[in-house]
Amino acid sequence: MLWLDDLDRFLLPGGLDQGILSALLEQRVVVMATMRSEVYGNYSERALRGVDVDVASVRRLGSRVLNLIEPLVLDRQWSETEMGRLHAHLANPDSDRRLADAAHHHGVHGIAEYLAAGPKLLEEFLTNRRQPKGHPSGAALVQAAIDLARAGISTPLPAETLLELSTCYLSAGDASRLQAESPEQALAWATEIQFGVAGMLVATDTTEAWRPFDYLVDAAASAVEATAIPDEVWEAAVRHANGGSELLPVGRSAFRFGRLVLAERCFSPLAARGNHVAMHDLGFVQRERRPEHTWPSWYRTVSETGTPMQARALGALHEIEGRWVEAAACYERAASQGDALAMRLRGVIAQRHRKDDDEAHEWYVRAAKGGDEVATAFFNEPGIYRPEMGEDLASETWDPNVEWDEEDEEPWQMTARTSRILSCNLEILADMAHDELTELGDQPISPNSFGIFFALLPASTWNQSRHWRRRVLRALDDLNEDIALGHSPHPRCTAEELALHFALQSASEMTCDELDMVAEFTQGLPERQGDYDWDVCSDLLFQDHDVLFLYDPMLQGLEHPDNPLNRRMGIGDLRPEGWFEEFGNVPPRDPSRGFSH
Incomplete structure (x- = not known):
């Protein structure tokens, strides 16, 4: 096989022509080549009519070669299917970190372009930063843009600002040792399009304003020894964001870097204008700087006279400090003004600190009616159905007074009738979930959404993609396949656990309320002791019931493997992206099994 990268480099006099290509094909050589779409367009008949005669003559040779091939057009942006495969890969904890960065930051550049051009641009930047006869001033421009992005600035950066700040990165020794470079040359080098993708500084819709290529910012932020951001750059970030929407991200970046005074400068004017998020963050900064002084009284004043969200913010700070009574009062103040999240947090205090489940339940009901997602999902937690009145078939076939000889007892497995009913319900759920998925697609679920399956999952899953939901649907089919093969459906991953619940x-519910349907499904199967004992199934089919913690308002955040309680209990990764990682103590499923629905 012959691979020609950037085919246009070979479509020159003395290069690849019709005769050479024909000879290669006669020898059964597979010829593959890449060509950027804008270059490919230069060889069209319309393009050739609009250029100089000599240029057209040269390009016409290449045009004849291109007429012999079948082009395959690949969009710079990946398709929905390709992005679905990427997100499935990223759900694996051992996924490639570079792909994760590309998926998060590629922006207008495709994933492939981000991955291909990023390392090259980084190498070019690092090489020219200190190299004699390189581009030290241009590299300093780029470094200034990178550090402003690290400081929280994401809007276009004026060239004048970058030129002014670039001197922070050039010492007197640099000026004498390295080749002099004019501001115009520095900016031209930093913004030059390289590798057919982008420059180190990327053009924006704002005239003479730029932003750094995201890969360079990611590399600087993830470096083992990240360089400090100069004071002048921090001040420039505040000036650039002052009065705008970027004071908050700049303040948060300053807080992360330990620059508490600067963070307070950013949050204070926003808090004074009633920004509840800034008030919340300012409270943390002031607590770090002077915990014994201003933050409690200042927050109390704005919470009592301000919005429900401000009262809730103060409640959160009281709760961090262990002042549960004060926190409850703040949440109640916010709840009285319709803040659904405050209602839920008030319920958590009742559940966790007052040990009053009835009071907590009342607050969760109010929060769910107010549209709080977590509180809504709390009432969707699956469990074994127990009717207050009515017939339960399990009572007819399970005799608790029968004595069993433990030595003769065989390993437990579901009876034939139990297996049939569970299989039917897995199939019914899968069919209904498939219909729900067709209608839902990638749309996020809201507290008002109605559904038989996906809308009943924990709130932490409500923003997942169609591909993710389809993999959860496959969990229903995989469990049903286990039953079809004569095995008990023991879940092998988190998605299967919740599907089985x-x-x-x-x-x-069916064996209590749909007796005619049960009789129809189980016709011809013998009755056995243990038929429809769903409590025993719940006890013995699962390794644990940790997945149900996702519904508990008191345990929000437990799903993350770094959560202290998660680590202490050995729960593992319950985040949506970890739902399909198979448990280490079970046989793996065939990774090429495909989808039944």
């Missing part, structure tokens, strides 16, 4: 709930 819902199937057990649905099956227990």
Whole structure:
């Protein structure tokens, strides 16, 4: 096989022509080549009519070669299917960090361009930063843009600002040792389009304003020994953001870098204008700087006279300090003005610190009616159905008074009738979830969404993609396949655990309320002791019930493996991206099994 990268480099006199290509094909050589779309367009008949005669003559040779091939057009932006495969890969904890960065930051550049051009631009930047006869002034321009981005600035950066700050990165020794470079030359080098993708500084819609290529910012932020941001750059960041929407991100960046005075300067004017987020962040900064002085009284004043969100912010700070009574009062103040999140947080205090489940339940009901996602999901937690009145088939076939000889007892497995009913409910849920998925697609779920499956999952999953939801749907099919093969459906990942919880709930409802349907599904199967004992199924089919913690308002955040309680309990990764990682103590499923729905 012959691979020609940037084919236009070979479509010159003395290069690849019709005769050479024909000879290669006769020898059964596979010829593959790449060419950027804008270059490919230069060889069209329309383009050739609009250029100089000599240029047209040279390009016409290449045009004849291109007429012999079948082009395959690849968009710079990946398709929905390709992005779905990427997100599936990123759900693996061992996924490539570079792909994760590209998926998050590629912006107008495609994933492939970000990955291909990024390392090259970084190498070019690092090489010219200190190299004699390089571009030290141009590299200083780029470094200034990178550091402003690290300081929280994401809007276009005027060239004048970058030129002014570039002197922070050039010492007197640099000026004498390195080749002199005019401001115009420095800016031209920093903004030159390289590798057909972008320059180190990327043009914006604002005239004479630039932003750094994201890969360079990511590399600087993730470096083992990240360089400090000069004071002059911090001051420039504040000036650039002053009065705008970027004071908050600049303040948060300053807080992360330990520049508390600067962070307070950013948050204070926003807090004075009633920005509840800035008030919350300012409270943390002031607590770090002078915990014994101003922050409690200042927050109390604005919470009592301000918005519900401000009262809630003060409640959160009281809670951090362990003042539960004060926190509850703040949440109640916010809740009285309709703040649904404050209602839920007030319920958490009742549940966690007052040990009053009835009071907590009342607050969660109010929060759910107010549209709080976590509180809404709290009432969707699956469990074995137990009717207050009515017939339960399990009572007919399970005799608790029968004595069992433990020595003769075989390993437990579901009875034939239990397996059939559970299989039917897995299939019914899968069909209904498939219909729901077709209608839902990638749309986020809201507290007002109605559904039989995906809308009943924990709130932390409500913004997942269609591809993610389809993999959860496959969990229902995988469990049903286990039953079809004569095995008990033991879940092998978090998605299968929750799918089985819902199937057990649905099956227990059927054996209580749909007796005719149960009789139809189980016709011809013998009755056995243990038929429809869903409590035993719930006890023995799962390794644990940790996945149900995702519904508990008191345990929000537990899903992250770095959560202290998560680590102490050995729960593992319950974040949506970790739902498909198979448990280490179970046989893996066939990774090429595909999808039934």
